[in-house]
Amino acid sequence: MDVAMKSIPKIIVISVLSALVSIHGCQTKPKLEPSETPGSVGMSAERLANVDKIIRESIDRKEFPGAVILIVRKGKTVWRKAFGHCQWIPELAPMDVSKIFDMASITKPVATTTSVMMLVEQGKLRLWDKVVDFVPEFVSYIDEEGKPGEDARLWHLLTHTSGLPPYTDAEDLKDKYGYPITLESMIGHIARLQKLNPPGKKFHYSCLGFITLSYIVKKVSGQTIAQFARANIFQPLGMNHTFYTPSEEFRYLCVPTQVYDGKPLIGVVHDPLARLLGGVSGNAGLFSTADDLAIFARMMLNHGSFNGKQILSPLAVDRMTEIYRIADFAGRGLGWDLESGYSTNQGDLFGPNAFGHTGYTGTSLVIDPDTETIVIFLTNSVHPEDKGDIVSMRSRVANVVAGSILMK
Numbered sequence: 056m057d058v059a060m061k062s063i064p065k066i067i068v069i070s071v072l073s074a075l076v077s078i079h080g081c082q083t084k085p086k087l088e089p090s091e092t093p094g095s096v097g098m099s100a101e102r103l104a105n106v107d108k109i110i111r112e113s114i115d116r117k118e119f120p121g122a123v124i125l126i127v128r129k130g131k132t133v134w135r136k137a138f139g140h141c142q143w144i145p146e147l148a149p150m151d152v153s154k155i156f157d158m159a160s161i162t163k164p165v166a167t168t169t170s171v172m173m174l175v176e177q178g179k180l181r182l183w184d185k186v187v188d189f190v191p192e193f194v195s196y197i198d199e200e201g202k203p204g205e206d207a208r209l210w211h212l213l214t215h216t217s218g219l220p221p222y223t224d225a226e227d228l229k230d231k232y233g234y235p236i237t238l239e240s241m242i243g244h245i246a247r248l249q250k251l252n253p254p255g256k257k258f259h260y261s262c263l264g265f266i267t268l269s270y271i272v273k274k275v276s277g278q279t280i281a282q283f284a285r286a287n288i289f290q291p292l293g294m295n296h297t298f299y300t301p302s303e304e305f306r307y308l309c310v311p312t313q314v315y316d317g318k319p320l321i322g323v324v325h326d327p328l329a330r331l332l333g334g335v336s337g338n339a340g341l342f343s344t345a346d347d348l349a350i351f352a353r354m355m356l357n358h359g360s361f362n363g364k365q366i367l368s369p370l371a372v373d374r375m376t377e378i379y380r381i382a383d384f385a386g387r388g389l390g391w392d393l394e395s396g397y398s399t400n401q402g403d404l405f406g407p408n409a410f411g412h413t414g415y416t417g418t419s420l421v422i423d424p425d426t427e428t429i430v431i432f433l434t435n436s437v438h439p440e441d442k443g444d445i446v447s448m449r450s451r452v453a454n455v456v457a458g459s460i461l462m463k
Contacts, residue, residue: 085346087346091133093133096128097128098133099459099461103133103456105455106455106456109452109455110139113448114138119445120150120436120439123135123136123150124138124433124452125345125429127349128426129427130427137154138150142310142311144439145317145318153346154344155344156310156418156433156435157309157310157342157418158343158348159326160412160413161412163338164391165351166284168213168375168391169366169390170287172371172375174275174276176371179275183210186206186209186212187207189270189271189275195207196218197249205255207219211254213379213390215264216255216257216259217264218252219245219248219251219259219261225328226327232244238332239270241266241328242266245267255381266336267337269336279335287366291366296308296342297347298343300324308344309321310433310435322342324336324342325339325437339414348433352422377393392412399446399449400413400432402454405425405426408425415437418434426463428460430453
């Protein structure tokens, strides 16, 4: 900074820099849909205001730096607000409703599952296809007598009942294969891992299963999960701020996550395995905004259609968002969470048809078909040291939203 700049009050410098950033991003900042009043869709604005209160109290307790919340009912956006800060390190910066978040495991239903189901609709895949047909190295469960069990199917991967472990050591893979690792090398490693149980017998939430699914999408379609999802889901829906590996022009909108070596990850995926894969993976890696996520959720509520674009068939949406009956003990649909131990983000008041998903970075999506309600609650609770606490707040936010619905 030169001598002239040093003489200018700091607050003016910050304001000027902020204006420059705004000008720089004027062509890429998302355009927000107009909001309706809660009362216009049978919700109480007074009750809904409790969302603001509990989020601010949580931020004051430093449970997470900031948040964006977006609530849709009956196709109308009724609450869209930003709270707190998007980062604490290296310096404070305010949160904004247009911010792009690392979606983490919301990648699983939005990108990976949707891509798989589109290929099912096209007749290129069956849910009953064996994983080994696409990944020949995929070993079966071996029992205590050394006998191999049945082959895992695609639906096992989608419901987290394949027997695959939850995760694997990214540093170990990096040592063995270098950085970045190819998807083929990682799949070979995953395929050879010892399975925890026979397929279809136990629920183990597994990132590895969804990495495997992304490999199958690539093998069948010839496109990476990023390319396929972009061309077939995000572009048709007009989700212009949803993608893997954000380009430089969007970095200023990206919310920082965990700090490594004194610098936060900005526009770089937080999940270690997805990062090892160069940011493109089936378990994590997707970046999006609250408004883009709302477009996707509205498509799901509208039986696979949005703005004249039929992304999925109504029957595919139905199968994805109901408990998969062959593995009902898991409480999962195809890619979506309904009644598993991970579904507390749905709160206590939404009904049995509600579905959703969470992301490790602090993201949450709840969709309730019965009340036509969408709750999007995005934080970066892993910033700066992965010590944030968001689980309880997700439930509380969902309860306040559900409790504000006074007319069905």
